[in-house]
Amino acid sequence: MADDLKFSAPPVMRSHPVNPTEPIDTLPELLNHLHQAAYVEMSTIPMYLYAAFSIETRGYSQWDPGVGASRLIRSIVVEEMLHLTLVRNLLVALGDGADVTFYDDKFMPKYPSTMLHRSPPLLLHLGKCTPDQVRDVFMEFERPKPDPLDPPPPDGWYATVGEFYRAIEDGLRRLDQTMGAKLWAGNQPDLQYVAAYWNRDGGGKPLLVHDLQSALDALKTIVEQGEGLEPGEPTVPVDPVHPKAGLDELPHYTKFQRIAEGIEGIGTLHDFRTDPHxxxxxxxxxxxxxxxxxxxxxxxxxxxxxxxxxxxxxxxxxxxxxxxxxxxxxxxxxxxxxxxxxxxxxxxxxxxxxxxxxxxxxxxxxxxxxxxxxxxxxxxxxxxxxxxxxxxxxxxxxx
Incomplete structure (x- = not known):
């Protein structure tokens, strides 16, 4: 699988190589994984926004019980921005915040491109908000569990983005145990993004990362909002870290599923190209x-x-x-x-x-x-x- 993907891998994967066949047991390996996690989050934002902008009739479902595809996608984009921020907060907490640059030709995603570390390969596109785009690309990106019809991924590759984050979580736990306070010695909490305004359509909030528990809370927010708690769980807490009874929302996978199945209306679409340049x-x-x-x-x-x-x-x-x-x-x-x-x-x-x-x-x-x-x-x-x-x-x- 690695040989099959290396020629189409995005620049961030080539410039920050990791060995996905081995557990994360050094700080450089953890930082490289987090750098690529930031790329994974960033790669969703233009893709989802492009689909949202392609919807001509934004108020298509304003008189219907549902909220409509446009608003659902907007809520997802807000949360993906939060996830990107949380990953960078993790990098700052681990002393690598200054070495990460989002405004970089090697970081900003290009389309079409292959999703990082995903087996089977998933090609990401800028495309109109069609049921096919939502089902075949967006839902596959946010898939909470492997498709039973797919072959098992090779060692070290991941069938879902949640598995990739669980590898990062395992690495954090391992390094916190072996390094202790030294793991967080380079943290500059005053550089983290923690107090900004976030759109009401998105759940969660920025978190200050300063130790293992706060780092795990950040990962919990990312994974639960995207894939959900467990396959079959219909909702997730609006605030995954401090859940409150009755304050729940749908994970990204389920939101996209509602669009693909026509429960939330798409309406009329603009005549956008696929993967324009x-x-x-x-x-x-x-x-x-x-x-x-x-x-x-x-x-x-x-x-x-x-x-x-x-x-x-x-x-x-x-x-x-x-x-x-x-x-x-x-x-x-x-x-x-x-x-x-x-x-x-x-x-x-x-x-x-x-x-x-x-x-x-x-x-x-x-x-x-x-x-x-x-x-x-x-x-x-x-x-x-x-x-x-x-x-x-x-x-x-x-x-």
Missing amino acids: AGDYAADAGLTALNTLFNAAYSYVMHMLDVIFRTSWKDLKPGESNFRYHLERSFISAMQGILVTLAETMAAVPAGPTFEYYALPEQGKQAHLIELCDKAMTYFPQLGGDNSVRWLLAKLPDV
Whole structure:
């Protein structure tokens, strides 16, 4: 299996090799697994967002008992962002936070690509929110137990993402026992992401990781929200770490199952390409300008996340505003106000954003984004004006 996948493996797997046939018993091995866990979480976000943006009739089920496919996917994306944050908090707690970069051509996922460490291989796509895409890709990604018709995976490979996380959990327990307090000696808790606003459609919350129990709580949140507690369990707690009676939600697998089976309506879909790339839009100057702006803003959002994890919330001087808090709020604003608006503007063409890495300049990133926006406004003037994309870009921190 390893030989079959090595040529299609994403760059993060090649640049941070691990030996999946052996248990995790050294800190570098654990850090490499967590780095790739971050990639696994990141690879879901563009994929799920692309499907959500492809839904033309967002209010399709507003008069029905269900919440509809669009809102279900939105709740999943919010939780995947939380999972990405929790994995990075784990890396910070283990002293490796500064060495991880999300805004990196080797980290930001490309499509189509093979899911990491998954047996049998699963090819991930940017595609419309069709029942086939949801059933064959999304549900397979979040599958809580192996398909009984599949052959057993080779030693060290995993049939589900939950098995991959359980290997990480075993490694954490083993190293905490052998290293004790030394395992957490490099932690910088003031760099972790713990106090940001999270959308009400998603459950859980950021956790401060500082010891084995808090690390296991972070993994518990990731696994339970994605796959569920156990196969056959219909719901999971909204707060997996501190569950409260009556406050439950569906795990990701079951949410996608409801969409695939038509319980939650999809409605009408935009005519999006599968796995689009920037070159596909080369014949349309306006669409090229808009997609370039989207990719640049998407890359800047990933860069902002890196800056947040390298900015201490303790570095606050009397009379000054909290720059870390400003970064966190700006990050949410960029996600919801800029990226979503740009994607919806593209969807009206109709065309799907390509979610590709964009090389921003070393200096003047904000000015460069504004320049790209001004160019796109030639074709899409609605990007300007009060409370617009152009207005929001001018308020972003230039980091």
